[in-house]
Amino acid sequence: MSDVLKITDLKKSFVVKKSTLSAVNGISFSLEEGECLGLTGESGSGKSTVAQIIAGFVRADSGTMEYLGKNIDLRKKDFKSRIGMQLIFQDPFSSLNPKMKVKKILDEAALYLSDMTKTQRLERAGEVLELVRLNQSYLEKYPYQLSGGECQRVAIARALMLMPRLLICDEITSALDVSVRSQILSIIEKLKIEEKISILFITHDLLSAGRVCDNVAVMHSGMIVDNGDTQFVMSGGSSPYTKRLIESIMTVE
Numbered sequence: 001m002s003d004v005l006k007i008t009d010l011k012k013s014f015v016v017k018k019s020t021l022s023a024v025n026g027i028s029f030s031l032e033e034g035e036c037l038g039l040t041g042e043s044g045s046g047k048s049t050v051a052q053i054i055a056g057f058v059r060a061d062s063g064t065m066e067y068l069g070k071n072i073d074l075r076k077k078d079f080k081s082r083i084g085m086q087l088i089f090q091d092p093f094s095s096l097n098p099k100m101k102v103k104k105i106l107d108e109a110a111l112y113l114s115d116m117t118k119t120q121r122l123e124r125a126g127e128v129l130e131l132v133r134l135n136q137s138y139l140e141k142y143p144y145q146l147s148g149g150e151c152q153r154v155a156i157a158r159a160l161m162l163m164p165r166l167l168i169c170d171e172i173t174s175a176l177d178v179s180v181r182s183q184i185l186s187i188i189e190k191l192k193i194e195e196k197i198s199i200l201f202i203t204h205d206l207l208s209a210g211r212v213c214d215n216v217a218v219m220h221s222g223m224i225v226d227n228g229d230t231q232f233v234m235s236g237g238s239s240p241y242t243k244r245l246i247e248s249i250m251t252v253e
Contacts (some may be wrong), residue, residue, distance in 0.1 A: 004032040004198040005054070005064065005165050010063035010074070012049055019158035023049045025222035026063075031166070036192045036199040038209030038230070041219035042245075047202045048090075050219075051170045054071055054200070055087040068165065081104055086159035090171040092151035095121075096143040102129075109161040120162075124178070128157040131195070132187050149180035156187060167191065168200045172206055181208065189210045210234045218242050 010120040011022040024046045031037045039047050052058040053066065053074060060074035072081050090128035096105055106125040110116055116124065123156050127138050132153040143151055152172060159167060169188065173181040191197045191211050203209050209230070216233040217240065226237040236243045 002033055002059050002069070003030045004033050004068060005200070005232055007064040008055070008064045010050065010053065011017055011061045012046075012053060012058065013061055013229065024053070024060075024221050025104055027217075027219070027222070027224045029224065029227065031198050031200060033165075033198055034192065034196040036188070036201055036213045038213035039200060039202045039219060040204060040206055040209045040216060040217040040245075045219040046222040047204075047219055051087060051168050051200070051202050052225065053245075055085065055168055056082050059089075064073060065200065072182070083161070084165040084167070085168065086162070086164040087168045088155050088159050088172050090174055092148060092155045092172075092175075095155055096158075098143050100142070101139065102141050102143075105154065106139075106158055107159055109158045114162055125157075128160040130141075130236075131160060131191070132157045133183070140155075147180070148181060149176055152176065152180075152184055153187065156184075156191075160191075164197060166198045166200065168202070171200045171204070173205065175192075184213050206234065208246055215221055218245070 008028045009028050010024055013020050021079065036056065039050060041047055049058060053060045056077050056079050059077065063073045063074055065074050067082060069083065103125055107121050110121050110124065113170045125139060129136060129138055134153055173184050176184060185208055188199060192199055201209060201213055213230050215228065216230050217224045218237065218239065220241045225244040226233055226239040228237060232243060236246050
């Protein structure tokens with residue numbers, strides 16, 4: 001399989017109260033076609049910064065990124081070079097326009113970036129709702145009429161409107177209760193297996209990563225301290241930090 005995404009020596013620092021904070025400190029990883037890679041670690045480890053750099057919302061200090069075989073300048077906010085890449089945010093309520101019906105939210109996702117007709121966009125909207133296990137009656141609803149889990153499904157559906165090659169899921173289950181989280185994880189598994197979409201699954205929840213990911217990279221203080229297939233990492237990996245994370249899960253359980 002070919003790499004959909006390849007990150008090499010990525011670095012990003014922020015100035016906070018006249019001090020320099022290294023959020024991402026020289027990380028490297030790759031994501032193959034149809035693979036789900038988990039990027040996990042505790043809050044503040046740098047995971048979401050990585051997501052925002054890849055998606056183009058934050059400029060990197062240095063490092064390289066190849067997306068679909070093309071080099072992307074990480075020091076520029078260049079969204080055109082990222083066509084086929086979609087970022088799904090943690091909070092589904094704030095990412096959806098409360099004044100728009102679901103059909104308008106989904107339509108706008110494809111309106112300016114495709115040559116589909118209005119009829120074709122509506123048909124695609126019905127298809128993506130089916131993929132996230134919502135019926136077409138949801139097209140006429142507003143976000144405030146939906147639960148948190150339903151809003152997150154709409155956010156996933158919006159990301160699927162243009163048949164993406166890469167989904168970046170940034171803590172998309174952290175605001176959901178356990179039963180709804182399981183439903184969202186099932187959708188992610190379906191997209192990976194049936195739709196062959198490459199997924200960067202960012203989460204602080206190792207159990208969720210263990211369920212849906214083929215491989216897992218563990219971040220700590222801006223660095224990747226462990227990286228390998230999911231079974232290896234979930235069994236404790238090679239880093240003392242990973243072992244402590246696993247132990248903390250077992251303690252909570």
